[in-house]
Amino acid sequence: MDKLAIGVDIGGTNTVFGFVNKEGEILYQNSIKTQTHEKVEDFIKELVSEIDKEKAKFEKEYEIIGMGVGAPNSNFYTGTIEDAANLRWKGKIEFTKIFSRHYKFPMFLTNDANAAAIGEMVFGGAKGMKNFIVVTLGTGLGSGIVVNGELLYGHDGFAGELGHVVVKTKGRKCGCGRKGCLETYVSATGVVRTVYELLASSNVASDLRDIPFNKLDAKSVFEAASLGDEIAIETFKLTGKKLGIALADVIAITSPEAIFLFGGLARAGKILFNQVNSYMEKSVMNTFKNKVTILPSGITDNAAVLGAAAMAWKETEK
Numbered sequence: 001m002d003k004l005a006i007g008v009d010i011g012g013t014n015t016v017f018g019f020v021n022k023e024g025e026i027l028y029q030n031s032i033k034t035q036t037h038e039k040v041e042d043f044i045k046e047l048v049s050e051i052d053k054e055k056a057k058f059e060k061e062y063e064i065i066g067m068g069v070g071a072p073n074s075n076f077y078t079g080t081i082e083d084a085a086n087l088r089w090k091g092k093i094e095f096t097k098i099f100s101r102h103y104k105f106p107m108f109l110t111n112d113a114n115a116a117a118i119g120e121m122v123f124g125g126a127k128g129m130k131n132f133i134v135v136t137l138g139t140g141l142g143s144g145i146v147v148n149g150e151l152l153y154g155h156d157g158f159a160g161e162l163g164h165v166v167v168k169t170k171g172r173k174c175g176c177g178r179k180g181c182l183e184t185y186v187s188a189t190g191v192v193r194t195v196y197e198l199l200a201s202s203n204v205a206s207d208l209r210d211i212p213f214n215k216l217d218a219k220s221v222f223e224a225a226s227l228g229d230e231i232a233i234e235t236f237k238l239t240g241k242k243l244g245i246a247l248a249d250v251i252a253i254t255s256p257e258a259i260f261l262f263g264g265l266a267r268a269g270k271i272l273f274n275q276v277n278s279y280m281e282k283s284v285m286n287t288f289k290n291k292v293t294i295l296p297s298g299i300t301d302n303a304a305v306l307g308a309a310a311m312a313w314k315e316t317e318k
Helices: 040-058 095-102 112-123 188-201 218-226 230-254 264-268 270-283 303-317
Strands: 002-010 014-020 026-033 062-070 080-082 107-110 132-137 141-147 258-262 293-296
Touching: 002 040, 002 303, 014 040, 014 303, 026 040, 026 303, 040 062, 040 095, 062 095, 062 112, 062 303, 080 095, 095 107, 107 112, 107 303, 112 132, 112 141, 112 258, 112 303, 132 230, 132 264, 141 230, 188 218, 188 230, 188 264, 218 230, 218 264, 218 270, 230 270, 258 270, 264 270, 270 293
Parallel strands: 002 062, 062 107, 132 258, 258 293
Antiparallel strands: 002 014, 014 026, 132 141
């Protein structure tokens, strides 16, 4: 009997799930709203109900080997979600314990960036690599670090928070409560903050000045940069510089073969990648120069679901 894994991605707005075969093909995908229920138990009941509608059909031909779940602020070791800023359920949520009551197959939970790294290793551009990093560039900045073929979790399950490395003392206020974290400069929201700082400190003409405060986003900045807008180009230069220097530091610690940039901001392509690579090479120790490649993710569609399912495949095969 052929086998399938279930991948679940819990986002701030939507929760997406899919049934994925060993080749990384999603045979079915659907979603529910994440924030509808006040109690996490009621959210899980709705999710289980939707999964079971299709699970019953697939079980006639396939064996379900396990489920992987990607969620913010989640802990692989404990199966808990802890004080996720963009979820309504606060405190320490025993997510896997509650969810597992509904299923007999094994279940694994990790944060979305770690899931992306596992997806890259199993289904994406990191196939065959033992040492690499995935940096997710979305509303915030996440990272998954793979060393000797294994994801780096640390002693408590929360290792790999590159987005919360301080890159400027007394810098921008971060959602984590500290100041100057990398994600306040290198993320979709960080890009917008940089634009406003540049607009305020310069008289340079820019089409970005015509966009209302609550309408400006990273995509608008990328489009303006593509048309030669000076403020937009300078924004990506500063963004790439911050990320490139930070990556040079992390290279000295983990010595990866490649670093994959993933997420909405990574779609800026060469405008961002060239700056990141340039500043990384300028900043890195001589020992590591010209050894690490900056690459786009090898997974272009449904990456979050594939990453979560990849975790189930990888862990059950152990």
